[in-house]
Amino acid sequence: MSTARVAATTGEGVLARRRARAAWWFLLPWGIGFLAFTLYPMADSLWLSFTNYDILNKPHFVGAANYASMLAPHSLFWQCLKVTGYYVIGSVPIGTSIALALAIMLNQRVWGEGLFRTLFYIPSVVSGVAASILWEWIYQPQFGLLNSGLYSVFHISNGPQWLQSTHTAMISLIIMSFWTVGGPMLIYLAGLQGIQYELYEAAKVDGARTWVLFRHITVPMLTPQILFNVVLGVIASFQVFTSAYIMTDGGPGYSTTTLVLYLYRAAFREFRMGYASAVAWAIFAMIVVLTALVFRSLAKRVFYGGE
Amino acid sequence: MGFPDQILAGHFRHGRWLSLVLRLGLYVLMLLLSLLFAFPLLWMLTMSLKPDSQQYSFPPQWIPSTFHLQNYVLGWTTVGFGHFFAVSLVYALFSTGGVVVSCSMAAYALARLRFRARNVIFYVVLATLMLPPQVTLIPVYLIFRDLHWLNTLLPLIVPQWFAVNAFSVFLLRQFFLTLPRDLDDAGRIDGATEFGIFRHIIMPLSRPALAVVALFQGVFAWSDFFGPLIYETSQRNFPVALGLTYFEDQYGAMHLNQMMAMTVLSVLPVFVVFFLFQRYFIRGIVLSGVSR
Numbered sequence: 001m002s003t004a005r006v007a008a009t010t011g012e013g014v015l016a017r018r019r020a021r022a023a024w025w026f027l028l029p030w031g032i033g034f035l036a037f038t039l040y041p042m043a044d045s046l047w048l049s050f051t052n053y054d055i056l057n058k059p060h061f062v063g064a065a066n067y068a069s070m071l072a073p074h075s076l077f078w079q080c081l082k083v084t085g086y087y088v089i090g091s092v093p094i095g096t097s098i099a100l101a102l103a104i105m106l107n108q109r110v111w112g113e114g115l116f117r118t119l120f121y122i123p124s125v126v127s128g129v130a131a132s133i134l135w136e137w138i139y140q141p142q143f144g145l146l147n148s149g150l151y152s153v154f155h156i157s158n159g160p161q162w163l164q165s166t167h168t169a170m171i172s173l174i175i176m177s178f179w180t181v182g183g184p185m186l187i188y189l190a191g192l193q194g195i196q197y198e199l200y201e202a203a204k205v206d207g208a209r210t211w212v213l214f215r216h217i218t219v220p221m222l223t224p225q226i227l228f229n230v231v232l233g234v235i236a237s238f239q240v241f242t243s244a245y246i247m248t249d250g251g252p253g254y255s256t257t258t259l260v261l262y263l264y265r266a267a268f269r270e271f272r273m274g275y276a277s278a279v280a281w282a283i284f285a286m287i288v289v290l291t292a293l294v295f296r297s298l299a300k301r302v303f304y305g306g307e
Numbered sequence: 308m309g310f311p312d313q314i315l316a317g318h319f320r321h322g323r324w325l326s327l328v329l330r331l332g333l334y335v336l337m338l339l340l341s342l343l344f345a346f347p348l349l350w351m352l353t354m355s356l357k358p359d360s361q362q363y364s365f366p367p368q369w370i371p372s373t374f375h376l377q378n379y380v381l382g383w384t385t386v387g388f389g390h391f392f393a394v395s396l397v398y399a400l401f402s403t404g405g406v407v408v409s410c411s412m413a414a415y416a417l418a419r420l421r422f423r424a425r426n427v428i429f430y431v432v433l434a435t436l437m438l439p440p441q442v443t444l445i446p447v448y449l450i451f452r453d454l455h456w457l458n459t460l461l462p463l464i465v466p467q468w469f470a471v472n473a474f475s476v477f478l479l480r481q482f483f484l485t486l487p488r489d490l491d492d493a494g495r496i497d498g499a500t501e502f503g504i505f506r507h508i509i510m511p512l513s514r515p516a517l518a519v520v521a522l523f524q525g526v527f528a529w530s531d532f533f534g535p536l537i538y539e540t541s542q543r544n545f546p547v548a549l550g551l552t553y554f555e556d557q558y559g560a561m562h563l564n565q566m567m568a569m570t571v572l573s574v575l576p577v578f579v580v581f582f583l584f585q586r587y588f589i590r591g592i593v594l595s596g597v598s599r
Contacts, residue, residue: 015495019420022501026416027428029409030476033469038435041446048445055452105337110330118585119341123348125577125588127530129548130570133555134351137563145350148367179347183592190593239439242532246552263441268537273445280441287439 049277059274066278077279079254080262081286083170087240087258088290090174092233099181099229103188104218117189124182128242135176136247139163163248166255173243173256184229191225192218223302231294238287259283355379355567362563375564379572382565385558388572390543391550398463398535398546399528405468406475406524407517413470414479415505419491429480436473448537462538463531467524475520478594482516483509519591522584526577547573 049066053059070077102120106113123131138145139162147159162172199217208216219226241260244250250257250265259279267276354362355378357371383389416422417429451462470476486509494504510517532548539545545553551566551573559566581588 016421019501020422023416023420023422023425026412026420026501026505029468030413030432030470033409033466033471034431034435036450037447037466037469037471038438038443041443041450042438044446044449045442045444102340105333105340108330108333110333110337116337116341120344122578122581123344125526125581126348126574127532127548127577129530129532129551130574133551133559133566133570134347137354137567138347138350143363143365143367145347145367148365151366152369179344186589186592235439239441245536246555260441263444267445267448273449277445280439280444284439284442288437291437 045277045280048274049281051274053273055271055273062274066275067282070275070278070282076254076257076262077259077282080257080259083255083257084238084240084259086170087174087177088234088237090171091177091237092230094174095178095181096184096226096229096233098178099184100188100222100226102181102185103192106185106189107192117186120185121182124180126180129246131176131179132243132246135172135179135243136163139172139247164252166252169248169252169255173240173247176243177237177240184233187225187229188222191222195221220301220303223298227294227298227302230298231291234290234294235287238283238290351567351571354564355571357564359562359564378562378564378568382554382562382569383572385562385565386542386550386554388547388550388554388569391545391547392572394460394544395529395546395548398460398531399525401460401464402467402528403521403524405464406470406472407521409468409470410472410475410520411479411510411513411517412505413476414483415509417476418480418483419488419509420501432473432476435471436477444537451538457538458540458544459538460544463528463534472524475524478520478591479513479516481594482513486512515587515590518584518587519594522580522587523591526580529577 048059050061050063051059052062052065069075106117106120110116126134141147141159141161141164144162146162147156150156150159160168163169195218199221200213203213203217239260240258241264244256244258244261245264248256250261260283263276263279263283266272266279353369353371356374356376357368357378358373358375361368361371413432417425417432447462447466451457454461456462456465490508490512491504494508499507529546530548531546532552535544535546535549539549542553551569554566554569
């Protein structure tokens with residue numbers, strides 16, 4: 001305490017105090033934004049989830065009724081959870097594997113690496129809306145690209161119904177998600193380029209085979225990137241919305257009604273704001289649990305080393 | 308020698324021929340795969356150039372008999388795409404400005420100023436990074452309703468001026484930390500204010516990081532669908548993303564070629580920006596991955 005007072009009388013103390021005061025000015029926009037667009041909305045959302053609120057009349061407290069009806073045995077929530085889980089499990093493991101395979105190919109120092117990298121990445125900058133509209137027609141059963149191709153190459157004249165069948169609609173959305181693995185691919189590529197070549201050299205001297213090199217050098221050295229891509233992939237795919245909204249509108253039946261689409265409909269189509277808030281908190285809770293699970297199963301194996 | 312042969316070819320002790328054959332196989336595979344990735348975009352392009360009579364032809368006509376550039380003109384004028392593009396441009400420019408200014412201010416305080424609660428605030432920023440947007444969606448919507456800002460662009464732009472983009476704050480903080488401390492001290496000795504140091508020393512040196520942040524926000528705003536879907540109800544406030552879905556609802560089945568033409572135009576600005584600034588894009592993605 002006394003040293004601080006002494007310091008304050010010296011030039012350095014004045015400077016330090018000036019800097020501390022300046023810090024709050026620099027943080028002012030963030031502070032206002034945090035209070036107005038994060039902290040207050042979180043509290044309000046939690047409160048709303050315990051009310052009935054149709055946007056016109058005042059919200060009134062209903063206890064845990066929203067949660068009870070959401071979790072009731074015949075609630076649509078379970079169907080949406082199933083659909084979303086299907087999407088996460090279908091898209092994340094295969095998607096990150098494709099990204100890794102592409103990155104390993106690019107990392108072979110082939111001629112035209114930059115060109116190939118661009119070609120693999122460019123679909124990832126296509127907006128969700130443009131991609132959804134495009135793929136909606138790619139999947140069109142009569143004349144879309146996919147069934148046209150099946151006819152031209154394999155002479156299959158009646159290809160799958162894709163988005164129009166409850167059996168294949170979700171698979172179609174999952175396949176489409178593989179088109180945009182460019183981001184994870186670039187992250188893997190950067191990771192691969194950080195692995196020291198000497199590691200492979202040493203293993204080769206010991207006579208290790210390709211698979212052994214991959215399994216015991218490449219994968220362990222890439223675990224930070226794998227963890228990152230899996231966690232972000234799970235979080236993003238759990239919130240899938242645009243493709244389901246535009247391409248299938250949740251159908252046919254409820255075969256592609258994802259959780260966020262369900263929330264959107266409850267809030268902005270049916271104006272059940274209280275119920276939708278409860279769904280939002282359920283989504284939040286599940287993302288936290290899922291992320292923790294991924295961390296627990298992968299983090300122990302993560303190898304932050306080399307230096 | 309470096310890196311070339313590490314996984315596939317490197318440890319083949321079977322001689323150069325096999326390695327050459329493998330290398331050739333790798334090329335063929337990569338060529339096929341890149342074709343697979345490019346095919347949807349090529350199909351979009353050919354569809355956009357087909358005359359009405361060939362839109363739904365089966366078996367398909369892979370290359371249209373005549374290039375029907377008219378589709379672009381007709382699609383552009385029927386629903387007024389020029390206006391949608393103008394709205395998207397306003398959204399992208401003004402929200403990007405907000406992110407660059409407000410996020411770098413917060414990042415400067417977190418990276419280069421010493422004050423109590425600095426670590427706490429940094430952890431709060433990291434925590435908001437994890438928060439799914441659905442949780443705050445409804446109350447934020449209600450705030451803008453009470454402000455009578457629904458069906459304006461303000462709900463999309465104004466929050467970005469208050470550093471709500473935690474990822475950008477984080478990325479800029481990490482970059483500011485790498486700049487040498489002596490710079491600030493030199494500025495202080497010369498009597499510069501903290502804001503002067505930020506504005507005239509730190510910001511000019513941080514152009515690469517600012518470019519990454521600006522590019523990401525610009526592309527995000529250009530592509531954003533959920534925000535406009537919630538806030539914009541009248542056509543005059545539709546950005547391109549909503550304009551496209553509107554066009555699809557109205558004319559999509561009848562004028563597929565025109566819709567594909569408009570889809571091509573909607574992705575064109577992002578492609579151009581990507582090719583011009585590829586370096587920054589890739590650096591940004593890699594930085595996000597390194598951040599663990």
